[in-house]
Amino acid sequence: MPKISLDMPQELVDDLKIHVGDDKKFISLADAIRTACRKMLDQLDIIDERHGRSG
Secondary structure (H helix, E strand, C coil), rough: CCCCCCCCHHHHHHHHHECCCCCEEECHHHHHHHHHHHHHHHHHHEEECCCCCCC
């Protein structure tokens, strides 16, 4: 799996970390970011479909 590096405002990192850890929704910060990207791409596919665009 490719690794990427990105700059992210600390406020976003702090907000994500609230949901990361034992008994929380994500097992790691990377897992939270991957999940968010997948959800965003799914939403973009739906928008494209509504506008007659194919991806």
